[in-house]
Amino acid sequence: MTTSFPMNAGDVPYSYSKNSHLQREVLDGAKEMMKEVIIEHLDIKNMLSSSNKFYIIDLGCSIGPNTFNSMQHVVQVVKDKYHDNILEFQVFFNDHVNNDFNTLFRSLPVDRSYYASGVPGSFHGRLFPSRSIHVAHCSSAIHWLSKTPKELLDEKSSSWNKGLINYIGASNIEVMNAYVAQFEKDMEMFFNARAEEIVPGGMMVLISPQLSEHLLKFFGSSLLDLVNEGKLDESLVNSFNVPVYFPSIEDMTKVVEKNDCFSIERVELTHPKSKLVDEADAKTLMINLRAVLEGLFINHFGSKIAKEAFTRTILKSDEVSAWMKINYKKACQLFIALKRK
Template sequence: MRESSPMNAGDGAYSYTKNSTVQRDAASGVKDAIKEAIMENFDIEKVLGGLTTFTIADLGCSVGPNTVFAMESLLETVEHKCRQQGLEDREFQLLFNDQIGNDFNTLFAALPQPRSYFAAAVPGSFYGRLFPCSSVHIAYSSFAIHWLSKVPDELQRKGSAAWNAGRIHYSDDSSEAVLEAYADQFQRDMEAFFRARAQEIVPGGVMVIVVPAVPDGAITFSGGVAFRFLESILSDMVKEGVIEQDQVDSFNVPNVYPCVKDLRRVVERNGCFEIVKMEFGEVSIGKVEPENSIMIIRAIFEGCMANHFGAMVVNQLFVRAMQNKLQFAEILNSAGIQGTISQIMVVLKRI
């Protein structure tokens, strides 16, 4: 199976464009805090060093309006800071990065015309280098770094202590071997991520990260109940002979939901960034109906699952999910998930 997949393309009923309101609301919930941190900690004149072009990059931009809103919000903040520092006649370029298979066509069709900035796509994994040395002034990433570069190897070896039979993710009752496999892969990926960004971001530049997360000491992400729901449907499909048990046992979602301690450790180990702000919080996303929740889950995970199970099986999976939406509503209610999402907001300054 391919390790990960972009979000659903286009602007149809199952697209990420139409089904990413939770991510939008979560990022919007910390927009003012991000603006404040940039205004207080960012010296544009010093960072530009005589250059006239200012560069902002979105890492893991996906497709749809969310990245456009986020990038233009950052641009507005920078323009305000430029006026405050008496810097006129600056040009701005916005760089949109995601996997090679991302639907950049739909993304760029959503950009305003005319616009006050230059825009370009930068395809590739953000776990490696994407930009020239010291060329990015602000890097931004929202709801992206919890995607691993690959499923941990240990989870894919039948008979290993981390063989995650019957499960598609981890939770409080997972074995230590499963938890360690996920944690170790996240650590390796984050080390690669920060190593690359340390080379690309100019001294004094800023990196902003928003990531779904758990409190220190916790394991299971609040939204993880969705994985239990999908597991129950897959189990039924196995019993009916639609798929084989080995297909379920060998599939694992390549996501890790970190805590502040996890991120602080990797930033401090990298040693190239000052932590300006790193906060865990519950952000309001409004009431999301079970049917809408299932559509959001499909927009996010359909590609990843289809790579493993096949498109026809995954379509049937989500048809069954809709048929059981009342059961899903009960699961959400019993888990106490009511209009909020837990996340970490990070603002770092390149030393």
């Protein structure tokens, strides 16, 4: 029942591996915080007892290079903290089964200091045996909902989201409510699964960018332009909503507390020191989003309309750039560090 649309595969011009700078900025901004929470809150002596095996997952890893960068960082921080300990690390790279694991595996760094493994499947369900993971990491991924709430596409529903492709800009509060309800359902499954899989004392760090949601509206407006020019049927736009919801601190706190298996060790919204955002390089950002969204658009609109919509949106760089300068403060990211009780 869940849908999934992987990032663009391979390493061709519009592939995710060549266009994940934005996600990289998010990670770089979180690295120092990641280091601090591991140093302050991770207690491996209790967690591992007599074993020296340390298991890490990256949930929603896509195809690199970002995932390699952040996994090596986690390994290094844990090694530095326990310099007297002979730990052996196994990293599990997780993403949907239609993720391009071949590209992921073939680009694994040769100088990595961990054993590598791929785990296909939705992180909204179980992926591992009970109590088998010590650190879970998830960056730029929890905002992907398991599906689009169907009432958004139903003209008879009070949540019908006519003419828009996301909750951003929707004046009807029922639209936002439908997104939030789906997010809460998904997170309930997510936390139930992780609560089983992560050992007591184990940690989970979730990082979520808050910029992309606002940029989505530019893709939506390109689709509406095509409708106005008679090139696209409006009903096709009305039957399409991008299944992403970017949670606030309050949203995250609520789902963590409802699950009740994790303590919140740190939560904050930060402004990444992003060169991309500083320079308001709108074109780079939009190409970046194309790598993320293209599969979803092609699946619904076909490749001709999808290509047209992306080309037009990238031509709006000046407009996007102007919007970004004013809304710079929205370019924040959510960082939350949790510990299994």
